[in-house]
Amino acid sequence: MNSSVLELKNVSKIYSIGLFNKVKKLALDDVSLNIKKGEKIAIIGESGMGKSTLAKIMCDLETPSKGEVYWFGENLSKLNSKEYKKMRIKVQYVHQDPYASLHPSKDIFSILKDPILFNRICERHEVKEKVEELLELVGLTPTNYFLNKYPHHLSGGGRQRLAIARALSVNPEILVADEPISMIDMSLRASIIKLLKDINSKLNISIILILHDIGAAKYFAEGDGKLIVIYGGKIVEFGSCDEIINNPKHPYTRVLISSTAVPDPELSKRKIVEELKSYEPPKRTPESQECPFIHACNYSKDICLKGPGLEKVNDLHFVSCHRYKELPNWKLFN
Amino acid sequence: MMKALLKVENLSAHYIVKEGTIKAANNINLEIAENSVTAVVGESASGKSTLIEAITMSLPPNGRISSGKVFYKDNDILKSDYEHLRKIRWTEIAYVPQAAQQSLNPTMKVIDHFVDTVKSHNIKWSNHEIRERASELLKLVRLEPGTVLDSFPNQLSGGMKQRVLIALALLFDPKILILDEPTSALDVITQAHIVKLLKEIKKNRDITIIFITHDIAIAAELADYIVVIYGGHVIEKADTIKIFKEPKHPYTKGLINSIMSILSKDDEPKGIKGDPPSLLNPPPGCKFHPRCQFASEICKKEVPDLIKLDDSSKVACFLYKSAGGDVDE
Numbered sequence: 212m213n214s215s216v217l218e219l220k221n222v223s224k225i226y227s228i229g230l231f232n233k234v235k236k237l238a239l240d241d242v243s244l245n246i247k248k249g250e251k252i253a254i255i256g257e258s259g260m261g262k263s264t265l266a267k268i269m270c271d272l273e274t275p276s277k278g279e280v281y282w283f284g285e286n287l288s289k290l291n292s293k294e295y296k297k298m299r300i301k302v303q304y305v306h307q308d309p310y311a312s313l314h315p316s317k318d319i320f321s322i323l324k325d326p327i328l329f330n331r332i333c334e335r336h337e338v339k340e341k342v343e344e345l346l347e348l349v350g351l352t353p354t355n356y357f358l359n360k361y362p363h364h365l366s367g368g369g370r371q372r373l374a375i376a377r378a379l380s381v382n383p384e385i386l387v388a389d390e391p392i393s394m395i396d397m398s399l400r401a402s403i404i405k406l407l408k409d410i411n412s413k414l415n416i417s418i419i420l421i422l423h424d425i426g427a428a429k430y431f432a433e434g435d436g437k438l439i440v441i442y443g444g445k446i447v448e449f450g451s452c453d454e455i456i457n458n459p460k461h462p463y464t465r466v467l468i469s470s471t472a473v474p475d476p477e478l479s480k481r482k483i484v485e486e487l488k489s490y491e492p493p494k495r496t497p498e499s500q501e502c503p504f505i506h507a508c509n510y511s512k513d514i515c516l517k518g519p520g521l522e523k524v525n526d527l528h529f530v531s532c533h534r535y536k537e538l539p540n541w542k543l544f545n
Numbered sequence: 546m547m548k549a550l551l552k553v554e555n556l557s558a559h560y561i562v563k564e565g566t567i568k569a570a571n572n573i574n575l576e577i578a579e580n581s582v583t584a585v586v587g588e589s590a591s592g593k594s595t596l597i598e599a600i601t602m603s604l605p606p607n608g609r610i611s612s613g614k615v616f617y618k619d620n621d622i623l624k625s626d627y628e629h630l631r632k633i634r635w636t637e638i639a640y641v642p643q644a645a646q647q648s649l650n651p652t653m654k655v656i657d658h659f660v661d662t663v664k665s666h667n668i669k670w671s672n673h674e675i676r677e678r679a680s681e682l683l684k685l686v687r688l689e690p691g692t693v694l695d696s697f698p699n700q701l702s703g704g705m706k707q708r709v710l711i712a713l714a715l716l717f718d719p720k721i722l723i724l725d726e727p728t729s730a731l732d733v734i735t736q737a738h739i740v741k742l743l744k745e746i747k748k749n750r751d752i753t754i755i756f757i758t759h760d761i762a763i764a765a766e767l768a769d770y771i772v773v774i775y776g777g778h779v780i781e782k783a784d785t786i787k788i789f790k791e792p793k794h795p796y797t798k799g800l801i802n803s804i805m806s807i808l809s810k811d812d813e814p815k816g817i818k819g820d821p822p823s824l825l826n827p828p829p830g831c832k833f834h835p836r837c838q839f840a841s842e843i844c845k846k847e848v849p850d851l852i853k854l855d856d857s858s859k860v861a862c863f864l865y866k867s868a869g870g871d872v873d874e
Contacts, residue, residue, distance in 0.1 A: 401816035470737035472762035
């Protein structure tokens with residue numbers, strides 16, 4: 212078994228908003244996770260469900276209101292600043308919008324060179340070699356052509372590749388990417404996901420990918436990857452990607468899968484899309500006890516007023532639903 | 546193909562910017578059949594929105610229509626005066642622009658949008674009639690009229706705002722409904738919901754729908770015909786089933802291959818190499834040739850014409866002869 216690189220223990224996040232911060236909003240509700248070295252994990256859910264909050268807490272860009280975060284087995288809140296600095300660069304974050312996350316007046320060489328030198332990743336005379344290696348890795352070739360170009364010379368896809376190269380420049384062990392393809396042209400999306408897959412298998416870096424597109428999540432995590440479905444700040448389903456896509460247990464996961472467009476005009480006519488009771492997002496406060504999906508779920512009963520915990524379906528599959536055994540058999544098409 | 550309700554002939558439009566001119570639509574020919582659903586598919590900055598804005602004469606101030614004709618019921622829209630346009634717009638051709646989230650006036654209640662639209666078209670409906678009509682339409686898009694009509698836009702979610710706009714567009718029973726990216730800013734579940742609604746609207750009403758999307762998978766679910774646009778040119782036109790079964794243009798093939806779907810098998814999605822062209826400084830010849838693996842010398846020099854392969858499909862690519870000969874892959 213590989214060692215754990217990132218662990219969350221009962222993490223909750225409460226945002227205070229409104230006048231005098233009187234309104235409390237529960238963004239994450241009792242999330243526990245354990246990520247091993249070299250794993251690839253896709254986190255899916257709709258906007259406002261707590262995906263980004265989760266990603267930020269993983270990277271320590273946001274502190275949890277309750278619970279603990281462990282990096283490489285160490286509790287973050289107990290580290291001294293020297294130890295923290297050493298670990299800090301091992302966890303890297305790729306932002307959603309590559310048009311905003313790159314310095315517009317630095318050329319590509321400087322963008323990659325500066326973090327390497329600042330963190331003393333290698334000797335000064337080796338920097339150029341290292342930068343070229345990174346560009347090659349992310350597919351910005353021929354490297355000589357790109358070295359003195361600026362971000363505005365690149366398309367969205369190129370920029371995202373550069374942002375990934377920059378995150379990799381400090382030899383991280385964990386890469387968290389928050390919706391890296393949502394601002395990118397359709398024809399280039401698959402190649403960015405492919406790049407992240409390659410990085411995972413070549414460099415054995417754990418990659419956590421936040422997505423709202425279940426097709427992209429499947430492409431990224433199929434085989435040995437894992438999938439986390441998050442709703443209303445709670446993990447509703449968790450397990451091996453193949454297992455969840457082929458046999459989803461949570462009513463929300465089922466709706467999510469059947470809602471994705473199928474690129475086949477004949478099959479799409481036979482697709483079963485369940486109507487929900489409500490299309491409103493859940494309103495959760497720190498006092499909320501109920502299952503977050505209760506207001507929309509077609510199967511909810513009184514028992515759901517007390518929120519379910521993650522239950523084991525099998526070794527590779529966990530679901531947070533009281534009634535998952537009573538749900539009809541899953542099928543996507545008529 | 547049924548009778549064409551809307552016919553676009555050799556339409557070209559460009560934008561004037563500091564750096565030069567952006568040729569966003571070049572020589573576009575289209576025929577939209579009555580009661581059909583047509584999807585205009587293309588990547589960002591391929592000229593999809595320009596095409597629609599040119600058809601409805603709603604280009605931004607720096608946009609110019611350089612040539613072409615747009616026939617609606619045998620009248621050239623582009624030649625009609627402001628008053629005539631005013632009569633057609635919204636009553637016959639309704640257009641829901643992109644970013645519907647920002648299209649509603651934040652200081653007006655939903656019902657006031659309906660009242661405002663009716664008043665500005667000089668239609669003599671009483672406030673009570675308008676309210677009734679609005680409630681009926683909101684029910685059609687599955688919103689609760691009681692609460693929604695008296696809400697301000699900021700009290701509604703993105704999907705609800707999009708549905709309010711669709712209801713508003715249906716106010717005068719238009720013949721043509723044009724939607725620019727109706728689902729792109731929405732979540733998956735809301736997206737599926739809107740697609741379902743549009744399907745119902747199509748089924749139950751005499752309406753022709755044209756919608757723009759960057760997601761060809763959505764087009765598969767909703768459209769009868771697909772028009773693929775690349776670099777400001779129409780490169781392929783066919784009915785939906787045909788496009789997905791046997792895409793002709795290398796770009797269409799690439800686009801379909803790059804879909805990451807829940808059905809796709811291991812390592813199937815590939816994506817297309819290279820970057821979309823800049824319309825400010827487009828490559829000569831076929832706009833796709835720098836990314837095309839079949840590109841030959843002629844592709845670099847000449848722009849291919851849109852040729853007819855059979856009754857329902859057309860393609861602009863030198864790989865095909867208009868007789869319909871298929872080229873080996």
